[in-house]
Amino acid sequence: MKNIYWHYPDSIEKALDLMRNNQAVPHGGGTHLTGKRLKNENGFVSLDKLDLKYVRKEGNTIKIGSLADYNTVAERLEKIEPGHILTKSIGKAATSPLRNRITIGGSLRLAPNWSDLTGPLVALDAQVKLEGDASGTFPVTDYLSKKELKSNTLITEVILPASSWQSWYYREGITENDHPAFTITILAKHDGNSLEDIRIVITGHTKRFAKATAIEDQLKGKELKQLELDGIAKDLTLKFAPAKGMSSEYIKHLTQTQLERGLTELLKS
Ligand SMILES: Cc1cc2nc3c(=O)[nH]c(=O)nc-3n(C[C@H](O)[C@H](O)[C@H](O)COP(=O)(O)OP(=O)(O)OC[C@H]3O[C@@H](n4cnc5c(N)ncnc54)[C@H](O)[C@@H]3O)c2cc1C
Known part of the structure; x- marks a missing residue:
């Protein structure tokens, strides 16, 4: 079995450099990666040292860092806006130990058919902030459907309009x-x-x-x-x-x- 290298960059630039030049894949919660047989990848880029674990209200938006986990997001949103749709969806997904690991960025990148994140983000008209080959802020529906927004690119933030539904x-x-x-x-x-x-x-x-x-x-x-x-x-x-x-x-x-x-x-x- 080949060795897998772990990298712990402390900036987005360093993380992107590892993804571009070291065949290393970003690691969010690892709930999908750890069960997967790695092929060409020779390392993981842990995102843990990046400052991406926040949920905050800013003006008319709610900003969620891509490394925030399902449980944290569900709990914080319940305080910001009781009865928030994401509290109802990702707050009930899988099991509590998994919800402590699954990140917003990893979940959105993978977007499996069973995702409890996709439906609410599409309904809310969420935007996704990306850094890398495709930098900028894009509608979540574009991110989900366009391959060109994914290669050598990190999801850094999800932005929700703070509207009461x-x-x-x-x-x-x-x-x-x-x-x-x-x-x-x-x-x-x-x-x-x-x-x-x-x-x-x-x-x-x-x-x-x-x-x-x-x-x-x-x-x-x-x-x-x-x-x-x-x-x-x-x-x-x-x-x-x-x-x-x-x-x-x-x-x-x-x-x-x-x-x-x-x-x-x-x-x-
Ligand atoms: C038993 C089980 C049951 C589950 N049930 C549900 C469920 O009911 N509902 C639900 O919504 N989910 C569920 N999940 C979670 C889902 O299947 C994925 O495992 C999860 O969404 C992946 O998130 P992660 O943060 O662990 O990502 P990781 O495993 O770390 O990564 C997943 C992919 O995203 C990439 N990636 C990670 N972070 C970023 C980033 N910031 N930017 C770009 N790419 C990134 C990785 O390189 C990888 O390709 C379940 C998982 C398990 C193991």
Whole structure:
């Protein structure tokens, strides 16, 4: 077995230099890397010495350093904005020991289909700050879909608009700690009478993430009392792979059912 070298750079520049010249890969929480067979990589770049473990409110934004772990982010956000959608999603992901390790940067870079981070970040219109070959601030949807934003590049920060939403989150797992087969994120703004704004994001299907814009358009601006939610998700066109002993059609049916339940809970209760 070949030796794996660990590097502990104390600046982003040094970390990028190691990634570019030493075939070393960034190590966030290591929850994915430690179970992976390394191929060309010959070292890990630990990000621990970089000052990237923060969650803070700045004006109209919330800034999250990429090395902040799921548990810390969920707890801090609950203080900044009680009932925050990320507290509901990543605060329940996997197990507590794993949530103490999984970082926002590692999770976003990997963006597995079972991620509890992707849906809320897309719904919130989050921005991602990058350093490296692709430096700058980009919409999270661009980061998730564009390969050219990933090579020799570090995620350093995730920026959320600090806007208050009512929210509902669902993760479909056989047990509480199970990887979700799909997730549903719903954000809504209403004054008790009419629905000012709504955002719905579904993950876990072949497109990885999708906004349910047809349903959003059907609901936006309507009076809450007049909302007709029965069967509203029946035309959802997403395709799911079979998972956890469930057929793709059954997973789609579950998604439609849970989406209707979520909308009813959030808008009618
Ligand atoms: C048993 C188990 C169950 C899990 N269940 C869930 C779940 O239910 N929900 C959920 O959301 N997640 C879950 N996860 C976590 C998920 O599968 C990944 O392991 C996790 O998101 C990786 O995050 P990390 O910080 O540990 O990244 P690492 O393992 O350190 O790295 C992952 C990838 O990201 C790169 N990377 C790391 N940091 C950065 C950065 N700052 N910039 C650019 N690239 C970077 C690495 O080089 C690597 O390619 C689970 C993990 C395990 C082991």
